Amino acid sequence: MFAKFAGAATIAATALATTLAFTGSAAAEKLETLNFGIISTESSQNLKTVWDPFLADMEKKLGMKVKAFFAPDYAGVIEGMRFNKVDVAWFGNKSAMEAVDRAGGEVFVQTVDVTGNPGYWSLLLAHKDSKLEKLEDVLSCQGDLAFGNGDPNSTSGFLVPSYYVFAQNNVDPKNCYKTVRSANHETNALAVANKQVDFATNNTESLSRIKENNPKAFENLKIIWQSPLIPAxxxxxxxNLSDETKAQLKAFFLGYGRLGTDVEKEKKILADLQWAPFRDSSNAQLYPIRQLQLFRDKVKLQGDDRMDASERNSKIAGIEEKLDTLKILANN
Incomplete structure (x- = not known):
């Protein structure tokens, strides 16, 4: 397991304590509108349908207007946060890492799978009638396969398969396959179902939504590879939000589906998002993702014969030093 999490009772207590801590505190400048960024895992219309009830509850409980911010790709939400056009956002771990490093973001809570899983899994999908049955079938680089890769800022659609599928097997997709195209999870799954690509990346949460929203397409899909567990x-x-706004947000998320008179209704809204009530979190949940990224960079450098050997060895040593630091941080 990638990380350790607090129990539900502790989280509920944290939410309540956070709320009480701000009762009577000095009033800070409040936002008139809170812009909530939603990463592009599928069509904006599908996302809007499942997110609107949650955002409406947030608007009611925070006492301010909450506006959904959609972008055509993950980078758009990251850049939105960088330029203060997105205040809060749902990210994957890879895109969250970019938001923390480049856009002044901070992880404060974590989603929980609707079944209670502490994470989810990256997948490779193929058509049910495809000759592709297992990972080895896509690594031979034989034939004219079309591959549907994920958004470059997607954890499960890009980073995890890049490391576990390709880097660890010394395969470069651009050199191995006839075509490689990048798209969101929904688009990739439908491309496989319609035989527009031979296989594509996805994840277990997205596949559950496809099963519910497009059962015909789901029936044409099969899983040919599943990753180790990814943190939720x-x-x-x-x-740079005010301390008061941050505390209000944390109290809302940690209390949603746990505290108050509308718990069952809120749980249903979360279930439509494929989630259970949120857990407390921090930037520390990104350590394993940073390790994946660094491992991938290291493997790439080791295979780069065009770079000067001393420069390459220096960069590899720098990566190993960062990995050692992350190992210490992850174990404490």
């Missing part, structure tokens, strides 16, 4: 998606806010 983080929710990130801007570090």
């Amino acid at each position: 998606d983080p929710i990130v806010y801007r570090t």
Whole structure:
């Protein structure tokens, strides 16, 4: 397991304590509108349908207007946060890492799978009638395969398969397959179902939504590879929000589906998002993702014969030093 999490009772207590801590505190400048970024895992219309009830509850409980911010790709939400046009956002771990490093973001809570899983899994999908049955079938680089890769800022659609499928097997997709195209999870799954690509990346949460929203397409899909467990998606806010707004947001997320008179209704809204009530979190949940990224960079450098040997060895040593630091941080 990638990380350790607090129990539900502790989280509920944290939410309540956070709320009480701000009762009577000095009033800070409040946002008139809170912009909530939603990464592009599928069509905006599908996302809007499942997110609207949650955002409506947030608007009611925070006492301010909450506006959904959609972008055509993950980078758009990251850049939105960088330029203060996104205040809070749902990210995957890879895109959250970019938001923390480049856009002044901070992880404050974590999603939980609707079944209670502490994470989810990256997948490779093929058509049910495809000759592709297992990972080895896509690594031979024989034939004219079309591959549907994920958004470059997607954890499960890009980073995890890049490391576990390709880097560890010394395969470069661009050199191995006839075509490689990048798209969101929904688009990739439908491309496989319609035989527009031979196989594509996806994840277990997205596949569950496809099963519910497009059962015909789901029937045409099969899983040919599943990754190790990935930490559940983080929710990130801007570090330059007021302390009061941050506390209100944390109290809302940790209390949602746990505290108050509408718990069952809120659980149903979360279930439509494929989630259970949120857990407390921090930037520490990104350590394993940073390790994946660094491992991938290291493997790439080791195979780069065009770079000067001394420069390559220096960069590899720098990566190993960072990996050692992350190992210490992850174990404490």
